[in-house]
Amino acid sequence: MITENINFFTAIIAIVTASACALPGVFLVLRRMTLMSDAISHAILPGIVLAFFLTHSVSSPLLILAATTMGILTVIFVELLQKTKLLQEDAAIGLTFPALFSIGVILISRYTKNVHLDIDAVLLGELALAPLNQLEINGKEIGPVSLYVMGFMLVLNVVFILVFYKELKLATFDASLAATFGFAPTLIHYGLMALVSMTTVGAFDAVGSILVVALIVGPPATAYLMTDSLTRMLILSVVIGSINAVCGYWLSIFLDVSIAGTIASVTLLVFILVLLVVPNRGLVSIARRHIRQKWEFAQTMLVIHLFNHEGLPEAKEESEIAHLHEHLQWEPTFAARVVNNALNNRYVLQDASQLTLTETGRVKAQRALVQ
Amino acid sequence: MFDFLFIIRFDYTLMVVSIGAALLGAISGALGTYAVLRRQSLLGDAISHASLPGIAIAFILTGSKTPLILVLGAAIAGWIGTLFILSIVRLTRIKYDSALGIVLSTFFGFGLVLLTWIQRQGLANQAGLDTFIFGQAATLLQRDVVTIGVLGGFALLITFLFWKELKLLAFDVGFAASIGLPTRILDIVLTSLLVIAIVIGLQTVGAVLMSAMLVAPAVAARQWTNRLNLMMLLAGCFGACSGVVGTYISSTALGIPTGPTIILCVTLVVVFSIAFAPNRGLLWNSIKQRRNRRSFKLTNNRLVGSVSVNNRIEDNDNRKH
Numbered sequence: 001m002i003t004e005n006i007n008f009f010t011a012i013i014a015i016v017t018a019s020a021c022a023l024p025g026v027f028l029v030l031r032r033m034t035l036m037s038d039a040i041s042h043a044i045l046p047g048i049v050l051a052f053f054l055t056h057s058v059s060s061p062l063l064i065l066a067a068t069t070m071g072i073l074t075v076i077f078v079e080l081l082q083k084t085k086l087l088q089e090d091a092a093i094g095l096t097f098p099a100l101f102s103i104g105v106i107l108i109s110r111y112t113k114n115v116h117l118d119i120d121a122v123l124l125g126e127l128a129l130a131p132l133n134q135l136e137i138n139g140k141e142i143g144p145v146s147l148y149v150m151g152f153m154l155v156l157n158v159v160f161i162l163v164f165y166k167e168l169k170l171a172t173f174d175a176s177l178a179a180t181f182g183f184a185p186t187l188i189h190y191g192l193m194a195l196v197s198m199t200t201v202g203a204f205d206a207v208g209s210i211l212v213v214a215l216i217v218g219p220p221a222t223a224y225l226m227t228d229s230l231t232r233m234l235i236l237s238v239v240i241g242s243i244n245a246v247c248g249y250w251l252s253i254f255l256d257v258s259i260a261g262t263i264a265s266v267t268l269l270v271f272i273l274v275l276l277v278v279p280n281r282g283l284v285s286i287a288r289r290h291i292r293q294k295w296e297f298a299q300t301m302l303v304i305h306l307f308n309h310e311g312l313p314e315a316k317e318e319s320e321i322a323h324l325h326e327h328l329q330w331e332p333t334f335a336a337r338v339v340n341n342a343l344n345n346r347y348v349l350q351d352a353s354q355l356t357l358t359e360t361g362r363v364k365a366q367r368a369l370v371q
Numbered sequence: 372m373f374d375f376l377f378i379i380r381f382d383y384t385l386m387v388v389s390i391g392a393a394l395l396g397a398i399s400g401a402l403g404t405y406a407v408l409r410r411q412s413l414l415g416d417a418i419s420h421a422s423l424p425g426i427a428i429a430f431i432l433t434g435s436k437t438p439l440i441l442v443l444g445a446a447i448a449g450w451i452g453t454l455f456i457l458s459i460v461r462l463t464r465i466k467y468d469s470a471l472g473i474v475l476s477t478f479f480g481f482g483l484v485l486l487t488w489i490q491r492q493g494l495a496n497q498a499g500l501d502t503f504i505f506g507q508a509a510t511l512l513q514r515d516v517v518t519i520g521v522l523g524g525f526a527l528l529i530t531f532l533f534w535k536e537l538k539l540l541a542f543d544v545g546f547a548a549s550i551g552l553p554t555r556i557l558d559i560v561l562t563s564l565l566v567i568a569i570v571i572g573l574q575t576v577g578a579v580l581m582s583a584m585l586v587a588p589a590v591a592a593r594q595w596t597n598r599l600n601l602m603m604l605l606a607g608c609f610g611a612c613s614g615v616v617g618t619y620i621s622s623t624a625l626g627i628p629t630g631p632t633i634i635l636c637v638t639l640v641v642v643f644s645i646a647f648a649p650n651r652g653l654l655w656n657s658i659k660q661r662r663n664r665r666s667f668k669l670t671n672n673r674l675v676g677s678v679s680v681n682n683r684i685e686d687n688d689n690r691k692h
Binding site for chain 1: 407410411412413415416420459462463464465466467468469470471472473475476477478479480481482483484485486487488491579580582583585586587590593594627628630631632634635638641645651652653
């Protein structure tokens, strides 16, 4: 009974966390700023450690506040570095977060020996332990802390996106137009960054900083492959994120391996699957379209060739199947397949080794030539 | 200073570790130059994270912790990750940053799955594989240093052999292609060099922080010079010095890990360079700006004094005051 409860709660925490991460992730993916989430998830470490020194508790709300501040400071640092024009944006990100993360690691290993705040937990997270940390009010346990934290973050993200939907949309797709309308894209930018920081901090306790990136980037990128509409992308991201979380969680129980790692692996698998099979834009349907177009084009070439020589003295020679090799530079086997396809489609008729156009074939050739 | 040399010379372990860190810093600094110039700073981050499953698979397949085998596994996985990123960008509308983010986090997650699986299997001598996440310079042995030296030396040799081709690729791909250089192959060569530079540092600095070892020395060196060869040399020196100093600081019984200490040292070099480098640095720039402003004011005053048309400017000025 207790284990069942724990399993249930862990799955719920995973779903809520995945949904809360996916929502701001959509805008990061569209604004090409996903690596900021990577930077933030690493750089908040010193904030958490410093707050821990002040409060001596890992579940104090001050930790979230400090880490969020640190996240926004990271964004400001990166932008300040960029403004010096002495280095590129990617280098600025690549410099800032390792430095901050290093400070965090050094602080932890130097001053928090034998305390429940070790680097592995911070970086890798342990979802299995999340339900055990119960929120107590008046001595009564009313559910896991992370569930409340992530539930709050989910609500906050949903409210932010609902309230500022059109501002976010415009600032994402056309920042200068948004500025002209007085939508203050900078404010939206920092609002979004604050949300990302807070979500990251909240999630990071349960799933660790690297997986946060998988949750923020993976589902929205997968959804981006499937749709052109922002609303649908938001909904799809949440659905995909939840599916990944649940599948990953059960798989990890089954295999008895890291939960966070398994969710990340499932995220990758789902991404690859969608990349391959999604209709119209998937790699499989693109490849099939290429093949179809190749044969279609070859048949068009054939009917045009026949049409050009129709009724002329050389027509007899030009409409020999064997001659196609010379005239259209087709390999004999390729030519045979094209002729076969054209016969099936009734573009041409075959009389011994001679090809003649049908009425459909003639129309096709004329249309192709007019185009 | 004497104290420092003294320790390095007489503590054998520390000597091995410092030589390893210095070699690593020099190699990753030099090879990181191209990453920074080609705006691929974060590709290093992705490669270093993506190499984790390679290490685990290499261990599962061979059951050995020989550095060369693990490094090979890391290199293959890092390579596949890079290939994956480039294909995603080429084949879909997903942008470079999202592709990096996906590969970085999910490959790393897969690596974690494998590592926890190995732990559950209770295989003998599996302990220590997780040092590749954060790095542990203190575990460097002589054979590790030799591996770093040989692989890094090979990578540097390639860089020197194809010096002008790679240089052209970094600065003007279009021109390189137009004069018939195989840019695609050169691109692969350069990416492979990046992969080598990263995987040799995994054991010392760890997957999480290794990218900074590539980016930071090169960014610092960029501030001091506009020449590629000088930049590469400087980046190598910065990297090597940070490696040695970082190792030394972390070994003075403060109980702080080596990787992060090295990263902080090299970050300090960057901060110093950005602030004080001649011609480009912030201090220099503000001095230059002030001087420009003054000379502009002087010329402006002279103009106002000599040309009657400029009275209007003067009027404007007066109105403002």
